[in-house]
Amino acid sequence: MRIVVIGGTGLIGRRVVELLRDRGHDAVAASPSTGVDTITGSGLAEALRGADVVVDTPNAPSFEDGPVLEFFERSTGNLVAAEKEAGVRHHVVLSIVGADRLPDIGYMRAKVAQERIVRESGIPFTIVRATQFFEFIGALADGATRGDTAVLSDVLMQPIAAADVSAALADAAVAAPVDGVIEVAGPEPLRLDDLARRLLAARGDARTVVTDTNAGYFGGTVDDQSLVPGNDPAITDQRLESTSYSRWLEDAR
Template identity: 85%
Template structure:
């Protein structure tokens, strides 16, 4: 199959392309660096010519409420329009576990809007909702740091390695459309503050982590059901990654 990976030069997409090529598929990366801009529509028609499947993994350049919503609405709208013209038979989109449970977070609202556009496009689809990546624990800690102290919530999460996300996306892309939601999480639940402490210990970071339950998540109010799998009756398939946080930390040193 010819599979076009939008955002195919990024953290997730790059590995998806590699995995699909290893399986014998004609997988190609499409991103601004390869001449494809989904927001403006530049290069889309050419990139999707002859494509059977599109894997949709781009990330917005801004997390501010207005710009991030505009990005996903325009990017996804242009993409599904080009897919119809090209005869694409399967749209696979990467989203976030709990996105529809956190409407006070602009990024989550934007991902819900993206999902809606894909669902209503008429193109067979699979939505893969993943939990937070291990790779994002560091940036989350950075955002809560001031004067050597990191203040974080102790909210329960079940984060996953980016490598496991890429593997799952490649599997879904090579299969028949689900017209439903796959929920993807790591192999074990962790609390955000403890995950940061373990990351700091593994990397020799001298910062101190202070637990503050009211710190929330990206400015939103969360509880132990907000970011964890198993709380959404709309999910049609649930999968778990294989890489534990301890194993991932061995390579983070």
């Protein structure tokens, strides 16, 4: 199959391309650095010519409420229009577990808008909602740091290795569209403050993590059901990956 990976040079997309090529597919990495811009539409028609499947993994350059919504609406709108012209038969999009349960977080609202455009496009689709990546725990700690202290919520999440997310997307790309949502998550529920403590300790980082139950998540209010899988009855399927946080920390050293 010819499979075009939008965002195919990023953290997730790059690995999706590698996995698909290893399986013998014609996988194309499409991003602004390869001449494909889903915001302007430049290079999009050429990239999708002859494509069977599109895997949609780009990230917004800004997390601010207005710009992130505009990015996903414009990018996804341009993409599905080009897919219809090209005769693409399956749109696989990466989203976030709990996105529709967190309407006070602008990024989540933008991902829900992206999902809606995909659902309403008329193109067979698979939405892959992933939990927080292990790779982003450090950024969460950095954003919560003042001086030598990081103040973080003890909210429950079930984070996942980025490589496992890529594998789930690659599998979805070569499978039949489910016209629904697949959740993917790591093997164990863990608390955000403890995740950060373990990461800083593994890196030899002397910062102290202080727990504040009311610290929230990206400025939004969360509880122990917000960021973990299994709380949405409309989910078509669920996939728990095997890479544990302890194993990932060892491999990341």
